Amino acid sequence: MKRSVTSKLRHILDKVASINCLERLKPNMILRDSQTSYWKHGTDEAILQEFDTLEVFLSCLDTLFHEERTIPIKVKLYDIHVLYVLEASAAIRLYDTNGHLISQQACGRGMYYYLPPGHYSLKIPAGKSQLFGYYFQSKTFRKKNKKPYVFLHDLLRARRTQLEEVVVSRDFKVGKRTWMYIHALCRGLKKRKLKNESFVFGIIHDLIDLSAEKISEEETKMSYDLKIAIQARKLLAMHIEEKGQETQINLLADDLKLDLDTVNRYHKQHFGKCLRELRTDLLLTRAQKELDKGVSPKNCAYELRYNSPEAFYHFFKDASGMTATQYLQRSKP
Numbered sequence: 001m002k003r004s005v006t007s008k009l010r011h012i013l014d015k016v017a018s019i020n021c022l023e024r025l026k027p028n029m030i031l032r033d034s035q036t037s038y039w040k041h042g043t044d045e046a047i048l049q050e051f052d053t054l055e056v057f058l059s060c061l062d063t064l065f066h067e068e069r070t071i072p073i074k075v076k077l078y079d080i081h082v083l084y085v086l087e088a089s090a091a092i093r094l095y096d097t098n099g100h101l102i103s104q105q106a107c108g109r110g111m112y113y114y115l116p117p118g119h120y121s122l123k124i125p126a127g128k129s130q131l132f133g134y135y136f137q138s139k140t141f142r143k144k145n146k147k148p149y150v151f152l153h154d155l156l157r158a159r160r161t162q163l164e165e166v167v168v169s170r171d172f173k174v175g176k177r178t179w180m181y182i183h184a185l186c187r188g189l190k191k192r193k194l195k196n197e198s199f200v201f202g203i204i205h206d207l208i209d210l211s212a213e214k215i216s217e218e219e220t221k222m223s224y225d226l227k228i229a230i231q232a233r234k235l236l237a238m239h240i241e242e243k244g245q246e247t248q249i250n251l252l253a254d255d256l257k258l259d260l261d262t263v264n265r266y267h268k269q270h271f272g273k274c275l276r277e278l279r280t281d282l283l284l285t286r287a288q289k290e291l292d293k294g295v296s297p298k299n300c301a302y303e304l305r306y307n308s309p310e311a312f313y314h315f316f317k318d319a320s321g322m323t324a325t326q327y328l329q330r331s332k333p
Contacts, residue, residue, distance in 0.1 A: 003057065005075050005081070006076070010039075011071070013039035013041045013045075014041050019038055023045070024043075027047050028087070031058060031186045031189055032188070034050055034189065035051070036049045044064065046063045048060075048061050055137060056200055058132075058189075060130070060131070064128050068124065070123050070124075071122045071124065074120075075117050078162050079137060081112070082110065085108065086132055087107060088130075089128070091105060091125070092106075094121075095122075095123070096120055097120065099121075102166050103171075109171040110171065110174050110178070112155055113166065114159055114167040151169050152169065170218075170219075172215045173214050178214075181207050185207075228266045229266045229270040232263050236282060244304035245283055246305045247283075284316070290304070
């Protein structure tokens with residue numbers, strides 16, 4: 001396949017003759033029969049392995065940096081790219097030519113990209129990193145072949161129309177099976193062998209199928225987690241409407257038939273707050289509604305089932321930053 005991407009390591013490192021010139025970096029994975037280059041500048045080191053076939057271009061980049069470094073990337077053709085972050089101390093970040101963030105990809109995650117021709121930059125964190133990727137032509141997914149791959153439809157449409165905007169898939173987990181496929185692919189590469197084409201394409205198809213499976217699994221789990229979080233919000237609001245401050249969040253465990261820690265985790269994951277914070281917000285909202293209806297602060301305290309007006313006044317001040325009286329004065333026209 002024609003080279004479509006150039007990683008401009010020469011902008012930050014010097015090319016050296018062999019791996020013997022490197023002091024600390026050793027590749028965790030070897031692409032058999034690949035074209036390999038070695039790079040070094042000071043204590044920073046990198047190894048780039050590349051292998052091209054008729055329809056797929058493979059690459060593996062190992063880096064060891066003492067601080068975050070930026071590698072310029074040039075894309076020449078309209079292709080679809082896949083990147084697996086196999087090792088990294090922090091997220092790998094990709095930027096467009098204007099410096100706008102395209103993606104953040106954590107260690108152990110994969111992602112598909114449609115990148116139109118142009119200049120990009122890849123920010124790699126300090127420490128040891130390993131990126132494995134490949135790019136391919138969209139004709140792989142002509143006609144019926146693309147139906148099972150819903151997560152790629154936007155990228156394929158962008159490639160077909162040669163859209164001048166970047167399109168990315170959602171990210172997915174790089175698990176043990178993904179590792180096994182990648183290692184099998186790297187071990188089995190054979191330059192200029194006819195059978196190599198079918199071997200490479202077979203494993204690439206397996207990797208794409210596995211990506212579809214992982215994304216589907218995570219979307220299903222995400223939908224379930226979100227559903228539980230939304231139900232928890234609605235149930236807690238109903239309890240507070242009925243029982244006021246006597247409402248305890250442990251009621252949700254019985255309502256949802258789940259342990260409270262799980263419900264709390266799901267809610268914080270999707271809404272950024274724990275259930276105790278949600279209870280405070282809902283209780284404050286109900287108190288404000290009562291005050292807006294003309295209920296006095298004293299009667300509002302009893303309406304929300306506080307043992308004393310003073311306890312309500314203390315809650316309102318802590319939750320809103322003002323007294324109930326100040327709230328009424330501010331809300332007057």
